[in-house]
Amino acid sequence: MAAAGTDSTSGYDRTKGIKEFDQSKYGVKGLIDSGIESIPRIFVQPPETLATLKPCQSQTNATDIPVIDLQNINSEPHRPKIVEQIKKAANEWGFFQVINHGIPGTVLEETIQAVKSFHEQPAETKAKYYSREEMKGMLYASNNDIYRSKAATWHDYLQVWTAPEEQRAKVEDIPEIVRKESVEWDVCAKKVAEDVMELLCEGIGLEPSKFKDLSLSGSRMFVGVYYPYCPQPDLTLGLTSHTDPGVITVLLQNQLPGLQVKHGEDWVDVKPLPGALTINIADLMQIISNGEYNSVQHRVRANSCKEPRISVVEFLNIGKWQDCEYGPLPELVSAEKPPRYRRFTKDDFFHNFFSKGLDTKSFIDKLKL
Ligand SMILES: O=C(O)CCC(=O)C(=O)O
Numbered sequence: 001m002a003a004a005g006t007d008s009t010s011g012y013d014r015t016k017g018i019k020e021f022d023q024s025k026y027g028v029k030g031l032i033d034s035g036i037e038s039i040p041r042i043f044v045q046p047p048e049t050l051a052t053l054k055p056c057q058s059q060t061n062a063t064d065i066p067v068i069d070l071q072n073i074n075s076e077p078h079r080p081k082i083v084e085q086i087k088k089a090a091n092e093w094g095f096f097q098v099i100n101h102g103i104p105g106t107v108l109e110e111t112i113q114a115v116k117s118f119h120e121q122p123a124e125t126k127a128k129y130y131s132r133e134e135m136k137g138m139l140y141a142s143n144n145d146i147y148r149s150k151a152a153t154w155h156d157y158l159q160v161w162t163a164p165e166e167q168r169a170k171v172e173d174i175p176e177i178v179r180k181e182s183v184e185w186d187v188c189a190k191k192v193a194e195d196v197m198e199l200l201c202e203g204i205g206l207e208p209s210k211f212k213d214l215s216l217s218g219s220r221m222f223v224g225v226y227y228p229y230c231p232q233p234d235l236t237l238g239l240t241s242h243t244d245p246g247v248i249t250v251l252l253q254n255q256l257p258g259l260q261v262k263h264g265e266d267w268v269d270v271k272p273l274p275g276a277l278t279i280n281i282a283d284l285m286q287i288i289s290n291g292e293y294n295s296v297q298h299r300v301r302a303n304s305c306k307e308p309r310i311s312v313v314e315f316l317n318i319g320k321w322q323d324c325e326y327g328p329l330p331e332l333v334s335a336e337k338p339p340r341y342r343r344f345t346k347d348d349f350f351h352n353f354f355s356k357g358l359d360t361k362s363f364i365d366k367l368k369l
Pocket residue numbers: 223225239244251253259298300310311313
């Protein structure tokens with residue numbers, strides 16, 4: 001059955017509900033501002049997801065995701081230790097937090113504040129930017145997979161392409177309220193991502209610049225997500241469980257909980273640390289590293305606090321596809337370690353991305369040998 005459709009047993013027309021919500025352009029924030037006390041049905045998750053939202057199912061915090069200190073990254077006694085820590089975290093968790101990453105606290109705060117300010121403008125101001133054209137340089141919307149997913153989730157987002165040149169938003173087209181901050185954040189997040197990519201290269205015996213040379217940080221998107229208060233946080237999610245499609249993701253969040261990572265059978269909370277950034281391995285990194293690094297499922301619980309949860313997500317992806325194929329790097333493949341994934345092209349990647357909801361099978365599963 002299609003994800004969006006009519007439920008023949010109850011006469012509930014899900015497609016109509018989605019269209020009404022989408023065409024209002026008010027987003028989830030608009031629903032809350034209108035004073036609703038229960039969530040519209042399009043947001044109610046299917047039973048198999050609801051079962052994982054029960055407190056006993058989602059609070060296994062015996063272990064926390066690794067925290068890695070990047071101070072002294074360039075000094076000899078420290079670097080090999082940091083490489084080992086990153087390698088282990090990227091293999092076992094696919095997720096880690098970094099501290100002392102070099103971005104000043106004031107920049108972190110200003111970036112979060114600018115995203116918050118964008119979303120807290122009057123609905124009519126934001127409606128001008130509302131769009132479903134995902135390749136547009138800049139847009140605002142709620143739930144990028146709303147017409148493809150089983151259920152909508154409790155967040156709105158602002159999306160700005162920052163690279164490559166032919167794809168990125170023109171600076172003057174970025175709303176002024178977040179213009180300077182998104183441009184500056186892109187520079188900062190790219191630097192941290194490239195530092196981490198060097199460490200990841202070293203961890204598996206590649207030249208430190210290998211990933212950068214392959215243009216793995218050459219396509220970038222800045223996404224400012226707003227998770228307003230949700231009156232029924234046990235019936236929906238803030239963001240559906242998914243893996244990130246690109247190469248690597250750098251995440252900045254305000255100090256509200258919600259992000260969870262799948263570790264074995266458990267959902268583990270990522271506890272926000274002041275000043276830290278969260279980094280996660282995405283699908284193409286898993287494929288290119290031939291499974292040395294893992295792209296792991298994560299999700300965001302619906303926000304039960306009155307204050308909004310804000311996250312700033314920088315997605316990094318392949319910048320120069322030209323006509324080439326990508327796949328497990330030859331350096332990482334041997335008789336003992338045969339390739340675990342098929343090679344892919346840009347068309348394979350985008351076709352997969354646009355043909356499914358966040359919640360369905362990842363690109364990795366499709367390419368598995
Ligand atoms: O908001 C978050 O903390 C996570 C966002 C995320 O996973 C994503 O946008 O892919």
